Amino acid sequence: MTTTIRPLPALALLLALLLAATPIAAGVLHDGREIHLSDIRQLTFGGENAEAYWSGDGTQLVFQSTRPPYGCDQIFALPVGDLLSGSVAEAPPPYLVSTGKGRTTCAYFLRGDRQILYASTAAATADCPKPPDRSQGYVWPIDPDYELFVADVDGKNRVRLTENRSYDAEATVCASTGAIVFTSTRDGDLDRSLGQGGVVT
DSSP: OOOEEEOOOSOOOHHHHHHHOOOSBTTBOOOTTOOSOOSOOOOOOSSEEEEEEEOTTSSEEEEEEEOTTOSSOEEEEEEOHHHHHTSOSSOOOOEEOSOSSSOEEEEEEOTTSSEEEEEESTTTOSSOOOOOOOTTSOOEEEOTTOEEEEEETTSOSOEEOOOSSSOEEEEEEOTTTOOEEEEEOTTSSOEEEEEBTTBOO
């Protein structure tokens, strides 16, 4: 089966850009022309970091990162509550939530901030998928090996939510109902699917 490829949607938060951005000049994170942001702090050092999302209580971040020793995106969490309160000067290093196998994307906290939802190809293969052809610009592979998983914030008690030969990824969670909305090709076309209260089929 040929993998369909499409441009990555512009869903990343501004914070994800800050995580991945290169400073304007050595030691400078804030462009003086920017009037809407202040007190900018760099939270990650090293790796390719993207798709960062806050926990409901605003004390943790979850994001995808390619960093040694992993060859492709894995899910990491970063507690930032102490940094934001001023009780520490630097955030602790991020820690791995996903298995370290396959490729992962689009992590999100479930209500209550005790579990993290993400997509991974690890159930199909421990190896990183072949990267898509980016000669015409950035594209994201619509790989049918992506399935949805939920794990505790520490990465333990991982549960697979989907099992099919369709692309299931790019999930988000409704803060008020707990409904999971995700992108899927299960109906033969790229659409959004809905699972209620953490139940996805």
